[in-house]
Amino acid sequence: MAGATGECQGRQSGEDRMEVVKITPRGYCHGVVEAIRIAKREGAAANGEPVTMLGYLVHNEHVTTELSENGVTLVADEDRHEGLSRIDRGTVIITAHGAAPAVLEAARKKGLRVVDATCSDVTRTHALVSRLADSGYEIVYIGKRGHPEPAGAIGQAPDHTHLVETLEDVEGLDLPKGRPLAVTCQTTLSMWDTEKIIQRLKERFPSIEVHNEICRATQERQEGAVAAARRVDCVVVVGSPRSSNSQRLVQVVENLTGKRAYLVDTAAELDPSWFNGARTVGVTSGASTPTHITRSVIEALEQL
Numbered sequence: 349m350a351g352a353t354g355e356c357q358g359r360q361s362g363e364d365r366m367e368v369v370k371i372t373p374r375g376y377c378h379g380v381v382e383a384i385r386i387a388k389r390e391g392a393a394a395n396g397e398p399v400t401m402l403g404y405l406v407h408n409e410h411v412t413t414e415l416s417e418n419g420v421t422l423v424a425d426e427d428r429h430e431g432l433s434r435i436d437r438g439t440v441i442i443t444a445h446g447a448a449p450a451v452l453e454a455a456r457k458k459g460l461r462v463v464d465a466t467c468s469d470v471t472r473t474h475a476l477v478s479r480l481a482d483s484g485y486e487i488v489y490i491g492k493r494g495h496p497e498p499a500g501a502i503g504q505a506p507d508h509t510h511l512v513e514t515l516e517d518v519e520g521l522d523l524p525k526g527r528p529l530a531v532t533c534q535t536t537l538s539m540w541d542t543e544k545i546i547q548r549l550k551e552r553f554p555s556i557e558v559h560n561e562i563c564r565a566t567q568e569r570q571e572g573a574v575a576a577a578r579r580v581d582c583v584v585v586v587g588s589p590r591s592s593n594s595q596r597l598v599q600v601v602e603n604l605t606g607k608r609a610y611l612v613d614t615a616a617e618l619d620p621s622w623f624n625g626a627r628t629v630g631v632t633s634g635a636s637t638p639t640h641i642t643r644s645v646i647e648a649l650e651q652l
């Protein structure tokens with residue numbers, strides 16, 4: 349976070365109003381739009397039977413509240429098996445992050461109706477992991493420990509997939525000898541940090557096959573945020589602290605540009621003192637942030 353401390357850089361304590369730059373693309377991605385559409389459809393068709401999200405459908409509290417108003421309740425455990433143990437009947441919705449086949453099987457065994465809202469980009473990674481494992485590969489998966497997406501992807505071939513999160517993890521990798529190697533990753537990681545880990549893997553294992561699965565929505569939001577951050581004094585990212593892609597937007601702005609980036613869930617979390625001295629602020633939002641929340645943050649910034 350070089351240079352990313354204290355207040356925004358820029359404006360002296362003059363009277364000029366701060367310019368608010370709306371960074372594009374921002375906000376909902378296709379996977380989130382589709383998952384919400386599916387959940388609302390199921391809530392509307394429930395007919396008295398419970399409809400439950402197995403974990404946060406997308407990592408945003410505003411979306412969770414809206415869905416509960418539409419008849420879809422939440423079992424919040426990030427461990428999908430634990431979550432399943434709390435659901436006895438009705439429909440269970442698999443979240444946009446996906447789940448391991450063992451979870452879907454356990455849900456069906458309980459007699460639950462399973463509706464899969466996994467993002468198509470995540471499903472593609474699942475297919476890749478299965479195909480590689482079936483072809484005899486050992487797979488290194490770059491992802492965040494404890495996040496549901498890696499759990500679902502690794503669950504496609506748990507005996508042949510190895511989670512790494514950091515460069516230190518790469519040093520500690522002890523892979524079986526004599527098998528072809530491949531690396532893939534979570535869809536919402538920092539493009540730049542992931543590239544460093546892939547480079548180190550290629551140094552340690554020169555034959556490793558690279559399948560970078562950071563999704564297009566994540567790439568475009570990160571590139572847009574970094575490019576805009578170079579032209580403004582600081583950046584506000586609207587998103588939940590739970591949201592991996594929102595956290596990564598803060599991280600890439602700070603690491604690549606040295607500009608300060610603030611993560612806020614709502615306009616109420618804005619602290620005017622952050623913008624002392626700022627002439628321009630960029631605003632972006634995570635892929636799971638509702639548009640009306642971002643709009644209210646922009647309006648609040650325009651009043652500063």
Ligand code: SF4
Pocket residue numbers: 377378379380444467468469470535536563564565566593635
């Ligand atoms: S961030 Fe990417 S992988 Fe995640 S739901 Fe959106 S499009 Fe799908």
